[in-house]
Amino acid sequence: MNNNNPLLVLTYHAIDDRSAVISVSPEKFRWQMRQLTALGMKGISLAQAFAHLEQTGCYPPDAAVLTFDDGYLSVLEHALPVMAEHDFSATVFLVTSMMGMNAVQARAAHPDFDRGLLDWDQAETLVRAGLEVGSHTVSHPDLRCVSPCALEQELEQSKTLLEQRLQLRVDALAYPYGHFNAEVLATTSRYYRRACTTRLGRCGRQSDPWQLNRVDTYYLQHPKRFLKLLEGRLEGWLQFRQHLRDLKNLAGRAAPKGPTTKATEARKPERKIDHL
Numbered sequence: 001m002n003n004n005n006p007l008l009v010l011t012y013h014a015i016d017d018r019s020a021v022i023s024v025s026p027e028k029f030r031w032q033m034r035q036l037t038a039l040g041m042k043g044i045s046l047a048q049a050f051a052h053l054e055q056t057g058c059y060p061p062d063a064a065v066l067t068f069d070d071g072y073l074s075v076l077e078h079a080l081p082v083m084a085e086h087d088f089s090a091t092v093f094l095v096t097s098m099m100g101m102n103a104v105q106a107r108a109a110h111p112d113f114d115r116g117l118l119d120w121d122q123a124e125t126l127v128r129a130g131l132e133v134g135s136h137t138v139s140h141p142d143l144r145c146v147s148p149c150a151l152e153q154e155l156e157q158s159k160t161l162l163e164q165r166l167q168l169r170v171d172a173l174a175y176p177y178g179h180f181n182a183e184v185l186a187t188t189s190r191y192y193r194r195a196c197t198t199r200l201g202r203c204g205r206q207s208d209p210w211q212l213n214r215v216d217t218y219y220l221q222h223p224k225r226f227l228k229l230l231e232g233r234l235e236g237w238l239q240f241r242q243h244l245r246d247l248k249n250l251a252g253r254a255a256p257k258g259p260t261t262k263a264t265e266a267r268k269p270e271r272k273i274d275h276l
C-alpha cells in the first residue's frame with residue numbers, strides 16, 4: 001500500500017442533459033462510474049475517506065470521493081441508482097433553506113438555482129442508501145460577503161437543522177462558490193471537521209482539512225481526460241489550470257470595479273468555468 005497516496009475528490013452538481021457547466025449527463029455519469037469499477041476503484045464519501053485516514057494513517061487506496069453540491073433532485077433520480085449498482089457511496093451537500101423547492105421556486109429564491117431540489121424525505125432516502133450528508137449553508141451566499149452574525153448562522157443553523165431532521169452527524173461543509181477567507185475558515189473549523197473548496201487538485205495527508213481540493217467534473221467531460229485523472233496522469237494539467245485561475249483572480253482583483261454590485265459579483269462565479 002502506498003502511504004502517500006493522495007485523495008481524489010470529484011465534484012458533481014446536477015445529473016441532467018442540459019448543456020450547463022453544472023450538468024453531467026446521466027449517460028456520462030453512468031460511464032464514469034463504470035470506469036471507476038473497471039479500474040478496481042470505489043466511489044466513497046468524505047467521511048469514509050477520513051475514517052480510513054484516521055485508522056490507518058493514509059487515505060484509502062483505489063478510491064475516489066464523490067461529492068454533489070447544491071442538493072439537486074437529479075442526484076436521487078439519476079446518480080443514486082447507478083451508485084447503488086456499483087455499491088458506491090458519496091457526500092451530498094444540501095442548502096437547507098431551499099429543500100424541496102421546484103425549479104420555479106428555486107429560481108425565485110436564488111438567481112443561481114433553476115432546478116428542482118431534494119426535499120427532506122428524499123434526503124432521508126439518500127441517507128438510508130448509505131450516502132453522507134454535508135452542509136452547503138442555509139442560503140448559499142458567498143460567505144466572504146456576509147456579516148459575522150450571518151456567517152455564524154449560515155454555518156451553525158444549517159448543520160443543526162440537517163442533524164435534527166436527518167438524525168445524523170454533519171461533519172462536512174462545501175463553501176458556496178468555493179469561496180472563503182480567514183474569518184470563514186475560523187468559524188467553519190468551530191462547527192465542522194472538514195470543508196471542501198473548488199481548488200483544483202488532490203488532497204495530501206497534510207492538507208488543511210478545511211481547505212480540501214477537489215476536481216470539478218466539468219473539466220472531465222472528455223472521456224480520455226477522466227481516465228487520465230483516475231490513472232494519476234493529469235496532475236500537471238490540474239496544476240496548470242489552477243495556476244491560470246489564480247492569475248485570472250489576481251487580474252480580476254487588480255482591475256477597476258464597474259457598477260456591478262457586490263452581491264451580483266458574488267453570485268456569478270459558480271456558473272463560470274474558472275470558478276468551478
Ligand SMILES: [Zn+2]
Nearest residue numbers: 069070176177
Ligand atoms: Zn453550490
